[in-house]
Amino acid sequence: MKYQKLGNTDIEVSQVSFGAWGLGAGNVWSDMAVDVHMVENLLDDAYELGINYIDTAPVYGIGHSETVLGQALKGRRDRFILQTKCSLNWRNEGGEFEYVRDGYTVNRDHRAEAVRKDVEDSLERLGTDHIDALVVHRISRTVPVQETMAELNRLKEEGKIRAVLISNSQPADLDEYEQYGYVAGVQEKFSLLDDANRAYFDTCSKYNAVFQVYGSLEEGFLAGPGILDRQFGPDDVRAKAKYMQEPYRKALKDMYAGLEEMCQGHGCSFANLVQAWTLRQYDALNLLTGFRRRHTMEDTCRVFDIRLNDEEVSRISALAEAIKNIK
Ligand SMILES: NC(=O)c1ccc[n+]([C@@H]2O[C@H](COP(=O)([O-])OP(=O)(O)OC[C@H]3O[C@@H](n4cnc5c(N)ncnc54)[C@H](OP(=O)(O)O)[C@@H]3O)[C@@H](O)[C@H]2O)c1
Numbered sequence: 536m537k538y539q540k541l542g543n544t545d546i547e548v549s550q551v552s553f554g555a556w557g558l559g560a561g562n563v564w565s566d567m568a569v570d571v572h573m574v575e576n577l578l579d580d581a582y583e584l585g586i587n588y589i590d591t592a593p594v595y596g597i598g599h600s601e602t603v604l605g606q607a608l609k610g611r612r613d614r615f616i617l618q619t620k621c622s623l624n625w626r627n628e629g630g631e632f633e634y635v636r637d638g639y640t641v642n643r644d645h646r647a648e649a650v651r652k653d654v655e656d657s658l659e660r661l662g663t664d665h666i667d668a669l670v671v672h673r674i675s676r677t678v679p680v681q682e683t684m685a686e687l688n689r690l691k692e693e694g695k696i697r698a699v700l701i702s703n704s705q706p707a708d709l710d711e712y713e714q715y716g717y718v719a720g721v722q723e724k725f726s727l728l729d730d731a732n733r734a735y736f737d738t739c740s741k742y743n744a745v746f747q748v749y750g751s752l753e754e755g756f757l758a759g760p761g762i763l764d765r766q767f768g769p770d771d772v773r774a775k776a777k778y779m780q781e782p783y784r785k786a787l788k789d790m791y792a793g794l795e796e797m798c799q800g801h802g803c804s805f806a807n808l809v810q811a812w813t814l815r816q817y818d819a820l821n822l823l824t825g826f827r828r829r830h831t832m833e834d835t836c837r838v839f840d841i842r843l844n845d846e847e848v849s850r851i852s853a854l855a856e857a858i859k860n861i862k
Pocket residue numbers: 553554555556557590591672702703722723748749750751752753754755758804806807823824825826827828830831832834835
């Protein structure tokens with residue numbers, strides 16, 4: 536495992552971080568039931584493999600991901616840097632409508648009192664007295680950044696949170712947030728097939744903010760062709776993916792055919808090639824990956840053994856171009 540500082544903070548995190556969205560299960564990750572015993576085992580696996588950085592959110596499974604993590608973290612809390620989020624809630628206390636999930640209406644609310652309540656609820660569900668890193672899950676369209684950040688700074692002073700990140704944002708949002716306090720990183724979608732957020736790299740460098748990537752495996756669609764022949768429940772996040780539809784499905788199969796020889800050459804998985812490509816894009820990148828099984832976690836940790844040369848990086852990019860160019 537490799538480690539990096541969370542921006543200018545003294546928090547040291549593993550470069551592969553453990554995404555716990557799937558632990559929310561429900562209708563969204565519907566193919567696997569999640570209980571405390573399973574999460575305890577996953578946490579022990581993560582610890583053994585050197586992964587110390589966990590990312591969850593209140594809305595993952597409408598509290599379920601945080602609740603099972605909280606129960607499983609009993610006796611293990613000090614082994615991990617725990618990150619959760621704020622600004623999306625299902626308390627029906629106003630804010631802007633975001634979506635309906637698992638029968639609950641989720642609203643976006645960045646007001647000071649909402650953000651504080653998010654943190655207090657998360658501390659309760661996670662069974663801890665502090666959150667190491669708090670991510671503002673979405674950018675507000677109505678509440679001034681100054682109000683949200685002032686409350687986050689107060690929560691920091693009170694010792695309830697240690698660092699702030701923002702997510703689903705643009706470089707201009709980071710510039711604005713940084714006016715009101717230090718933001719240690721951004722959590723953004725970035726993958727071989729969706730790399731528009733590389734426009735963020737310079738702004739992250741300017742503030743020494745970590746660029747934490749989610750979706751590098753496109754919810755499993757970049758982890759190998761097997762997923763393309765699976766059936767998912769109607770609300771499962773993967774059933775709605777464009778990669779299950781033509782012409783994307785065939786284009787993805789063609790890309791895997793093109794990558795096969797390189798995989799054999801490196802003796803690695805498709806996921807390793809794709810994530811090794813991802814790590815080559817930016818130095819201070821943190822590879823947030825969703826896990827529910829030991830063997831996928833173990834496989835992802837092998838990414839640091841793969842040394843891609845420049846020609847291979849270009850070849851992988853070129854193979855992805857055919858999919859990116861589909862209109
Ligand atoms: N800020 C946001 O708005 C936002 C949005 C989306 C996600 N996130 C965060 O980012 C995390 C990661 O994103 P994601 O979960 O959407 O997708 P992802 O990391 O792109 O993909 C996760 C899927 O890939 C599989 N996988 C992982 N490593 C693998 C490997 N080496 N070989 C084969 N399959 C592998 C996992 O399998 P198993 O589950 O079977 O282990 C899981 O099904 C989330 O858990 C969440 O914490 C944040």
